[in-house]
Amino acid sequence: MIDNKKVLAIISARGGSKGVPRKNIRNLAGKPLIAWTIEVAKKSQYIDRLILSSEDDEIIKIAKEYGCEVPFVRPRELAQDNTSGIEPILHAVENIEGYDYVVLLQPTSPLRIAEDIDGCLENLTETNSAACVSVTESNTSPFWMYTLSEKKIIQPLIKQDELIMLRQELPKVFALNGAVYVAKIEWIKRSRSFLTEETSAYNMPQSRSYDIDTEDDFLWCDLLMKNLLGI
Structure with missing residues (x-):
């Protein structure tokens, strides 16, 4: 609870990952990937209830083993490749009443910590905004990005009267x-x-902002997590 408002946290994890097959339950630094998110969420000082939204029996089984509540099985029509990410969240909040704020936690961010979850909630209440999302400062500036014409000529993504040449001026x-x-x-x-x-x-700092979408991402996060844990 924060400012007398009840907080529902949802871990959204479907079984049909294409980029990294079965990634949500794949072993990362000694635990299934989803376990890292469950354990961090349980350390939050504001989350009142933590649930899983999934259609996958194996993901559900592992989530329960790590102490995550599974009040329903997600309908399979909300777990397709073309399903919008917001649909499982809307399904969950329509089925679970009595909460004021919802927190979406994706298993693909294993390096986030409880302070990041709580910081996002605090920012929402302090700014009196309707929503708050986590971001990180980008190393690649859109002011130095280009598209290519059919003739392979570079064209600035952002039109500028004069090209910014120094990184510190971006x-x-x-x-x-x-x-x-x-x-x-x-x-x-x-x-x-x-x-x-x-x-x-x-x-959030870049060191905690890795999002697993490819095999390379998974291997890199596995290495970082093992380094943090000293294993």
Whole structure:
């Protein structure tokens, strides 16, 4: 609970990953990937209830083994490759009542810590915003990005009167890191998105912002986690 508001956290994990097959239950530094998110969420000082949304029997079994509640099995039509990421969240908040804020935690961010979850919630309440998402400062600036014409001629992605040549002169830019999404439940039912002009941001360091989408991502996070744990 935060500011007398009850917090529901949802771990969304489907079984049909294509980039890294079965990644949510694959071993990372000695535990199934999803276990890292469950354990961190349970350390949050504000989360009142932690649940899993999944259609996959094996993911459900492992989540329960690590102490995550599974109040329902996600309908398979909400676990397809083309299912929007917001749909399982809307399904969950429609089926579980009595909460004011929802937190989405994806298993693919194993390096986030409880302070990141709590910081996102604190930022939402302090700014009185409708939603808050975690971001990290980008190493690659869109001011130095280009598209290519049919004739392979570079064209600036962002038009500039004069090209910025020094990195220290570039405006700071931030990218979503996928680690934490927070919103007021009644608001997200209407907006059907965490990302609108009413969304604030919580800045996380790059060292905790890795999001697993490929085999290389998985191997790198496994190495980082083992290094952190000294194993």
